[in-house]
Amino acid sequence: MKSSYADFFAEIINHYQELKIAFSFQDWGTDFLRFFNSEVNYNITKDNLNLKAQIYKGKRSYSFQMDSPTEQDIIQTIDNAILLIDKLPEDPDFVDLEDNMETVAEIPKENNIEKVSLARKINILKQISDAVKPYDYNIYGTFICNYCTQYIINSNGVNKTMVNSPIMLELKAMSQKNDVTVISSFGGEDINDFNLENFISELIEKIKIARNDIIDVQPDNYEVILAPSSIGQLVAYLVFVGMNAISYDKRQSYFENKIGDKVFSDIITIMDDPSFPGLISTDYNSDGHIYKKNVLVKNGTFKKFLVNNYYSYKTGMVKNGGEGQCLVLDKGNTTLNSMIKGIKKGLYISNLHYMNFINPKETSVTGLTRDGTFLIEDGKMTKVVNNLRYTVKLVDILKNITALENVCHIIPNSGNYGAFSIKSAAMPHVKVSSFKITSSTETI
Amino acid sequence: MKKLVYDIISKLDLPDITFSDVRLTSTDRKFIYFEKGILKRLGSIMDSNALGIRVLINGCWGFSGTNDFSINSIDKCIKTAINNARLGSKYKINKVKFFPIDHSEINYIYKPKEDPFLMDDEDIISYWKSIAKKLYGEKIVFSYAKCHFYRQYKIYANSEGTVADTIVYDTLPSIEVYASDGKQVMSRNFPGHMAAKRGGFEVVRDYHFPDMCEVIIKEARELLKAPTITEERADIIIANGHLALQLHESVGHATEADRIFGMELSYAGKTFVKPEMLGKYKYGSDILNIYSDSTDPDGIGFHPVDDEGVPGKRVDIIKDGVLVNQQSSRETAHRLGLEPSSNMKASFGDDIPLIRMSNLCIAPGKGTLKDLIEDTENGYLLDYTKTWSIDDNRNNFQFTTEIGWKIQDGRVVGIVREPTYYGITKEFWNSCDWICGPEEWGYHGTFSCGKGEPGQAMHLSHGIAPARFKNVVCNVRA
Known part of the structure; x- marks a missing residue:
């Protein structure tokens, strides 16, 4: 491969004038520390060069992927595709490749794989495991640094380079007596934003609450506080299946024909905003469209779908390039403590697990709580509750939010497959007046 | 490729490495996807090579993987796997232990009846186009017909002397329709969530998709007005x-x-x-x-x-x-x-x-x-x-x-x-x-x-x- 990937792909595009070609090439690596039982499980390092290519001749297309390709491999594959492509049926919905030329100023990014060495990670984890040991807790989780350079180049002149080096620490502390688990996480692009002292003290506070008695609760509608991780997952599912042009095209979106409608109360504003402070940034979407702030719901009113290049042509909606990679639920004006104090009997839900749609159109889902579900009685968290199953409509949850915390927390999440991507969302704690618990797992 | 694996295993014969193994895979995939009767995606991922080195040092695993098989990359991969294990062992209390196993040398090649990687792409397209065109009708607002073909060559070798190289083929076909009455959307797929089988294009033929298109369309429509279960x-x-x-x-x-x-x-x-x-x-x-x-x-x-x-x-x-x-x-x-x-x-x-x-x-x-x-x-x-x-x-x-x-x-x-x-x-x-x-x-x-x-x-x-x-x-x- 030539020294400049961008130049090489531009040359190929120039050579095949009869084709429209889109390349996405990733030079990606991860340093991935898995730990369990307050000790190392695996130290994993992976490096990967991956090319994705989409070739169009008129409305006929062929796509391919290659790992660690040579120039010869790429040219040979395109030549083979040319022999086939005229025989393929057309896609009448295809009009053109991405043509958004806007770029962001390239800011050099440190390689966190080098900056946050394995020895440094181990040192951090040792301090955390020492801190929780007196409570008879051990730590489990992952400490990850990625470094990825992505080149997005196409025949319309799009030629963009994006560098990311996210850090993610997801840590669960589990009681060695009764398996009660609590979770804390850090996600960002600068390890200097990680305050170990605060991280440990917040974790210890959670452990102290988790040492209370364990009970079961009956299926019912509860007033709940959803921790940022929990509401973040619910919002992400709603955006994924309800607020993007793909679900609209499948006729599966709850928000079909609802642009401009008041769908939630005034306090709900949802954005996809790469410029939000602390979020892991994204410069471009997967087509190379610049990634800018999109307000999806403004003070309860549904404003727009996330629309990429292809579905813009297909649905007639205005392209905005959003993909829901940087979701923000706008903060409110109350503190977490005052939210809890106002609940006579309810639940605090730290995290969710294995959520899936029952009916996407009506936004009904089922899933479970995990990593710390607590009973709230007379304004205090008093007991640990076995993990619970909920069966709810996502839109009802958003409709039933009565208060939002006055701060947004950065919640990292991992793509987990292929080139392991790390994204984040900014979410406050929220208070929900009615959350339907349909059964108990009878386990913690 | 086998030589590459042997060379790596021999380089891992170091005093503090108590066990090591190497996996090398070369994977080919083909996929075809029709949406509402239109070919939306035809593509391949060919010769996707990947290699991983795992070592056990002082009771701790270290691992490194790459898809770059150049000498420099492999040497870096070996060094990183060893370094990961050595450093990790400093945060390891319960050392990894297991019993040795007698070595074995195995070669296994699965031969599909109809190799999708040797078939003419036009034949594959033609088959799926004919299925996709059947997934139409009143109240059907969305449909897809798709298939994913997979072939993987794998070499496994470890420090106990075991070497195995295998080739397998798997195929995953599926069709689905969505019916809508304007208020609700009901879906029906075939052959279900777990439709993958070992084999080549014969897996597709054995499912008799042409006969099933009408069945799922009819059922999707009927589901729009079907009752739900009422018993507790x-x-x-x-x-x-x-x-x-x-x-x-x-x-x-x-x-x-x-x-x-x-x-x-x-x-x-x-x-x-x-x-x-x-x-x-x-x-x-x-x-x-x-x-x-x-x-x-x-x-x-x-x-x-x-x-x-x-x-x-x-x-x-x-x-x-x-x-x-x-x-x-x-x-x-x-x-x-x-x-x-x-x-x-x-x-x-x-x-x-x-x-x-x-x-x-x-x-x-x-x-x-x-x-x-x-x-x-x-x-x-x-x-x-x-x-x-x-x-x-x-x-x-x-x-x-x-x-x-x-x-x-x-x-x-x-x-x-x-x-x-x-x-x-x-x-x-x-x-x-x-x-x-x-x-x-x-x-x-x-x-x-x-x-x-x-x-x-x-x-x-x-x-x-x-x-x-x-x-x-x-x-x-x-």
Whole structure:
């Protein structure tokens, strides 16, 4: 491969004038520390060069992927595709490749794989495991640094380079007596934003609450506080299946024909905003469209779908390039403590697990709580509750939010497959007046 | 490529490395996707090479993977794997231990009847185009027809002298339609959530897709006006298009030994199973026998040796309803005092091996599905997964299928939409009172069993026959 990937792909595009070609090439690596039982499980390092290519001749297309390709491999594959492509049926919905030329100023990014060495990670984890040991807790989780350079180049002149080096620490502390688990996480692009002292003290506070008695609760509608991780997952599912042009095209979106409608109360504003402070940034979407702030719901009113290049042509909606990679639920004006104090009997839900749609159109889902579900009685968290199953409509949850915390927390999440991507969302704690618990797992 | 692997193993012959292994995979994939009768995607991923090196030093694993096979890259990979283990061992209390295994040398090549990688692409396109064009009609607002072909060449070698190279082929075809009346959208797919099988294009032909298009269109339309289940509890028969997933989630993942020790707690979760339950715990009814069988070449989970050198084997997991064993690695088997079950698999060469289901099967019982329906006074036959969810201890599950058939006095009398049932694993499997016989038994596989961090999607299969479960909670709604 030539020294400049961008130049090489531009040359190929120039050579095949009869084709429209889109390349996405990733030079990606991860340093991935898995730990369990307050000790190392695996130290994993992976490096990967991956090319994705989409070739169009008129409305006929062929796509391919290659790992660690040579120039010869790429040219040979395109030549083979040319022999086939005229025989393929057309896609009448295809009009053109991405043509958004806007770029962001390239800011050099440190390689966190080098900056946050394995020895440094181990040192951090040792301090955390020492801190929780007196409570008879051990730590489990992952400490990850990625470094990825992505080149997005196409025949319309799009030629963009994006560098990311996210850090993610997801840590669960589990009681060695009764398996009660609590979770804390850090996600960002600068390890200097990680305050170990605060991280440990917040974790210890959670452990102290988790040492209370364990009970079961009956299926019912509860007033709940959803921790940022929990509401973040619910919002992400709603955006994924309800607020993007793909679900609209499948006729599966709850928000079909609802642009401009008041769908939630005034306090709900949802954005996809790469410029939000602390979020892991994204410069471009997967087509190379610049990634800018999109307000999806403004003070309860549904404003727009996330629309990429292809579905813009297909649905007639205005392209905005959003993909829901940087979701923000706008903060409110109350503190977490005052939210809890106002609940006579309810639940605090730290995290969710294995959520899936029952009916996407009506936004009904089922899933479970995990990593710390607590009973709230007379304004205090008093007991640990076995993990619970909920069966709810996502839109009802958003409709039933009565208060939002006055701060947004950065919640990292991992793509987990292929080139392991790390994204984040900014979410406050929220208070929900009615959350339907349909059964108990009878386990913690 | 074999020479490359041998060279790496020889370079790992260092005093402080107590065990090492190397995996190299070269994977080819082809995919075709029609949406609403239009070809949206035809493509390939060819010669996707990946290599991973795993070493055990001072009781700690180190791993490094790459898809760059240049000399510099391989040398860096070796050095990184060693460094990862050496540094990691400073934060390691319980050292990894396991017993040695006799070495084996194996070569296995699966030959499909119709190799999709040798077929003319035009023939593949033509077949699927004809299917996609049938998925149209009144109220049908969306449809797809798709197929994914997979071939993987793998070399495994370890420091005990085991070397295995294998070639396998898997195929995953699927069709689905969405019907809408303007208010609701109902979907019907075929052949179900676990449609993958070992083989080539013959897998596609064996499903008889041309005959099934009309069936799913009709059912999708009828579901729009079908009633829902009203009873709080009912006897349910689960057919093969869904039972594989029920087995997978509530027995398969629950009996992976790494979950007992919290190795997957961060993402996939734990398990309610504890070591002291082995040999005692009544997991299911007396008729329930479940085994892990990586020796059957008809299943996707077949392997001559697993990804840490354990020869393929058949192991009883549940015998006459009692939990008797675990799916294990060499490390977890040693911790539990068991023989390793040959369940360590890595999706690609640059992935770490994890405890994975191979061919996890319910042993067949007796009778046909027709016999079972006739034996059912009141109940529902459920099929084709729509939604699945289970807690991180694998104890509380809730499933929705696309369609159900109401049974009265041994006869099917109508359909119900989105039947949803929930259960607790032990109660549910103990309520199983009928498992159909060998004539109904078959493998149902997937390409996408997700587990691990970094995440891996595994190919595996389940041997199952329709079964009946008594008095199940089956009316849960949002």
